[in-house]
Amino acid sequence: MGTGNKEKSVLVNDLVKFYGKKKDVVKALQGISFDVTHGEIFGIIGPDGAGKTSLFRILTTLLLPDEGRAIVDGFDVVKDYKEIRNRVGYMPGRFSLYQDLSVQENLEFFATIFNTTIDENYDLIKDFYSPIEPFKDRKAGKLSGGMKQKLALSCALIHRPSILFLDEPTTGVDAVSRKEFWEMLKRLKEQEITILVSTPYMDEAGLCDRVALIQLGKILSINTPQKIIDDFKKPIMAAKASNMLHLLNDLKNFEQVEDAYPFGEYHHAVMRNNFNEESLRKYLQQKNKELELKKTEPDIEDCFMSLMPASHKEE
């Protein structure tokens, strides 16, 4: 455990990161602040270009911030980087193990660097490592995507870190493997490891204890997934009809509808607070066949869209 704030595994204060020169500078992080409590699964949720990877690279001491401060496990990411490196595990978005070393050689390599052995921490990695152990002599480059992921996670955990950083572990992974990966994370949480995980998939927010929704270097909201949903105060109607394209246009043209967009099988219509359900129904019935209209609860994705600044919605 670190010496600083025992309750907080990560403290981030006004973090800023720029890339490039004066004229075409890219603002990757525009003053980000949040904290992560010990033992939490904290999700950083946002699309590509939100700043997720820059943030993770700063917190794992691989990149220097331009402004602001971050404390990880009680240590400063700039001054005490060596301490932090012993205490965190990092799984980058891109597979970055040694492709021409075998499964076991990779794991032994990382264990040795951190002055430990596979045996010493086997209980911690057992969940991820035992399914690939029968292939321990196979070169890492020859593994399937799911097996690479399990090996990468084993290597990130082999020194028993107190905080684990997972940068987009489920990107490009199919729905079944994604579910299984999250089940593994839940079990890891029981070992009292703090987990920071980033993802572009909004539906994964519900699997985190708390989430930060992030877009273009700015945090839109930080809370538990349920609170973020509770904070969405406007009513949402779900609608479906024989011609979904026409239905969408009809919804957009109705004056009590603030915003309407496709949402899987139904369209979602964000309504003004004083809307009249019956007049909406009558209006839509005149123009659509097989109309189905019902109240629905907002989803994290509804929240994300309503929190996005208007200027970016036009992009």
Add this chain to the structure above:
Amino acid sequence: MSSTSNKNILNTPPTGGERGTVIKADKLTKRFGDFTAVDQISFEVNKGEIFGFLGANGAGKTTAMRMLCGLSLPTSGTGRVAGFDVYKENEKIKRNIGYMSQKFSLYEDLTVKENIRFYAGIYGKSDKFIKDKTEFILKQLHMENEADKLVKALPLGWRQKLAFSVAIFHEPQIVFLDEPTGGVDPVTRREFWSMIYQAAESGITIFVTTHYMDEAEYCSRVSIMVDGRIDALDTPSQLKKSYQAKSMDEVFLKLARKAARSESNPTKTA
């Protein structure tokens, strides 16, 4: 080529193919050594359809798509795409389809205009066609002011929408989209799908893969590949009925969980 007036460009039906079926696969198979990546898949895709091509990682989607795009010769079975044979006429197939993926779409060090010119030139379009249609597309995308900017200076969402416009610039009969919306924000993701709808209404057939199950709902029909075979193919609503599922996510999980060569079952992975 027909009129190039702005209004008609998108509404002009693609030339060359007959109405009806634009993709026809019959027992299409691809083996690598003793591993059967694609195992006798048979299906048809109709003109103007939005056809969702789903499957877990390793189910054989990419291999199947490569055969349909004329990039890989099948081991056995027959296939016709845009009216052409996948064995003998693959060069003609390439000329009559469009392709876009999340990983590779545009040249970042070329400007918006240069990218359009480059791709249209490859497909042998005339200068007049390119000039007129470039103006039309830039207007449609509200990107008139970005025409001379480098693609790498554009936000990701703009890039993906531009990439789609470029992929259908030569008015192909079919466009293959390989996870076109991965990592894109939820608003842009929906704007992208409204472009897909417009293209489909203009007669271009859409063949699309995605990991977002809500997007499977936007398809006219959806096929789900498991272990190299197509285990299910129907409209989203019919699939939900058949598998007694509330959502496409549930349908997908029911089918993909029984896969022998799934990622999570490495002992059986080839």
